Amino acid sequence: MLTLEGVHAYYGKSHILHGVTFDIAPGEIVALLGRNGSGRSTTAKAIMGMVKVEGALRWKQQSILYHKPYEIARMGIGYVPENREIFPNLTVHQNLLLGQKRSRSIGRWTFDDMYAMFPRLKERQHTDAGVLSGGEQQMLTLCRTLMGDPDLIIIDEPTEGLAPKIVELVGAYILRLKERGISVLLIEQKLTIAMSVSDRALVMGHGQIVFSGTPAALENAPAVRAEWLEV
Amino acid sequence: MNTAFIVISLMNGISYGLLLFMLSAGLTLIFSMMGVLNFAHASFYMLGAYFAYSLMGVIGFWPALIIAPLAVGLIGALFERYSLRRVHRFGHVAELLITFGLSYLVLEVVQLLWGRAAVPYALPPALQGTLFTLYDIQFPKSRSFIMLVAVLMLVAVWLLLTRTRIGLIIQAALKNPEMVEALGHNVPRVFMFVFGGGAALAALAGAIAGNTYVTEPSMAAAVGSIIFVVVVVGGMGSLSGAFVASLLIGIVQTFAVALDISVATVLQPLGISVSPQIFGYALLSLTISQMAPILPYLFLVLILIFRPNGLLGTERG
Known part of the structure; x- marks a missing residue:
């Protein structure tokens, strides 16, 4: 479904990704793990066309290299950024509306689905998103991206700074996506949630993929964890 | 100072302030969204006036009032699409310089096509004459028309920004264009729309002013520096700030122009006469009306010292 082959990415003159290669199958949850600065978020931005990229980037057999972020989003790739980036001066409902790519979007997801998944958002639908708690803002960003009806959703550090109970909610949300046939690229630093929900784990280091296998295989590779993951 | 003077000066001030708002609304939106301080904004105002003048001779004033802003808006959109967007990757200095260049280009083209002298752009019969007279002071219809158009424009922009989907996208893109684009919205096209819309609003102001x-x-240079003052005083990127600052500057300037009071005239009833031999006579005999042109800039300096984000602006990252 999504294929990266020898992808190099740059921030200005800084060379961040050094030949990243992996793919994601339909309905698959892939965890992208690694320490800070290993290139995980840049990989997400490279897929979304937000940084300068070289190599091969294909989505449903079609090259998406040099496509603009909005074109890539319209092709069916959703992106939940690391720092949530809600629109603070708009209400919860308006934030969700912005997730829809067209005014009369007929996607897999409705407002009712979102509010059923996270009832707290329904209670606060007319509240400015800027006053929501960190957990509520995370729920809102996840739901906002879903309103765009993506086939693949890239979620960057969704559990960062969240209470354990909210982290559980996020895990349940990711499994719910899988039930509906949506692929997920889950960028995480915490092993726990990534290992419990993903089908496959990739480990990044120095801008390259240094491990690819099942969560069980990663569990049984203490050397990989020690060198590339543990602090 | 009698009631009639206050009422008429206030109305003149509001009328001028609303005109400034029509100009600064587009400027502040463009700045907020694109980070570009558009030096050519007042040139679109001038083009609006000249286009309306030329079109009036062919299709009449009222159709010209609609066509001229649309034509200037189209020029603005094309400028953004084929010029500003291309230099965007070179940073804000390049963008600033290109709008600066455009302002000179427009000025030269206007002088080539219409000459260096003022053109006889007359009011249509419906806008000639006085709307009302208060104690022998007249308030012209044309100024009330400026007020009407500005208020209608304000309501239209407000409805567009708060009640439509495109308005929602514009509001979001004002804060975080990258995220809006990642959600699948064509932000470059929204930028073009806002730039063209801002140019059209400036042209509408030019057509009625x-x-x-x-x-x-x-005429562009005359308002160019004032609208920058409005945008800075109101708070860069704040539409409501621009509204408050426009009215404030419009009213202050209008009252100041009408006040022939100096320190010397205030001291005279107290028995202190200020003669040319006294030290500082030039300063003491300066009337408020003489100082009127510098008041907005004085205000600008004070705002930058005591409230750098403007009256209603928020701190920018």
């Missing part, structure tokens, strides 16, 4: 005041090549 051109025959109320005067249509000449220096």
Whole structure:
């Protein structure tokens, strides 16, 4: 479904990704793990066309290299950024509306689905998103991206700074996506949630993929964890 | 100072302030969204006046009032699409310089096509004459028309920004264009729309101010610096701030122009006469009306010292 082959990415003159290669199958949850600065978020931005990229980037057999972020989003790739980036001066409902790519979007997801998944958002639908708690803002960003009806959703550090109970909610949300046939690229630093929900784990280091296998295989590779993951 | 003077000066001030708002609304939106301080904004105002003047001779004033802003808006959109967007990757200095260049280009083209003198852009019969007279002071219809158009424009922009999907996208893109684009919205096209819309609003202001005041090549420079003051005083990127600052500057300037009071005239009833031999006579005998042109800039300096984000602006990252 999504294929990266020898992808190099740059921030200005800084060379961040050094030949990243992996793919994601339909309905698959892939965890992208690694320490800070290993290139995980840049990989997400490279897929979304937000940084300068070289190599091969294909989505449903079609090259998406040099496509603009909005074109890539319209092709069916959703992106939940690391720092949530809600629109603070708009209400919860308006934030969700912005997730829809067209005014009369007929996607897999409705407002009712979102509010059923996270009832707290329904209670606060007319509240400015800027006053929501960190957990509520995370729920809102996840739901906002879903309103765009993506086939693949890239979620960057969704559990960062969240209470354990909210982290559980996020895990349940990711499994719910899988039930509906949506692929997920889950960028995480915490092993726990990534290992419990993903089908496959990739480990990044120095801008390259240094491990690819099942969560069980990663569990049984203490050397990989020690060198590339543990602090 | 009698009631009639206050009422008429206030109305003149509001009328001028609303005109400034029509100009600064587009400027502040463009700045907020694109980070570009558009030096050519007042040139679109001038083009609006000249286009309306030329079109009036062919299709009449009222159709010209609609066509001229649309034509200037189209020019603005094309400028953004084929010029500003291309230099975007070179940073804000390049963008600033290109708008600076455009302002000179427009000025030269206007002088080539319409000459260096003022053109006879007359008011249509419906806008000639006085709307009302208060104790022998007249309030012209043309100024009330400026007020009407500005209020209608304000309501239209407000409805567009708060009640439509495109308005929602614009509001979000004002804060975080990258995220809006990642959600699948064509932000570059939204930028073009806002730039073109801002140019059209400036042109509409030019089309109605051109025959109320005067249509000449220096008209852009006359308001150009004032609208920058409005945008900075109101708070860069704040539409409501621009509204408050426009009215404030419009009213202050209008009252100041009408006040022939100096320190010397205030001291006279107290028995202190200020003669040319006294030290500082030049300063003491300066009237408020003489100082009126510098008041907005004085205000600008004070705001930058005591409230750098403007009256209603928020701190920018």
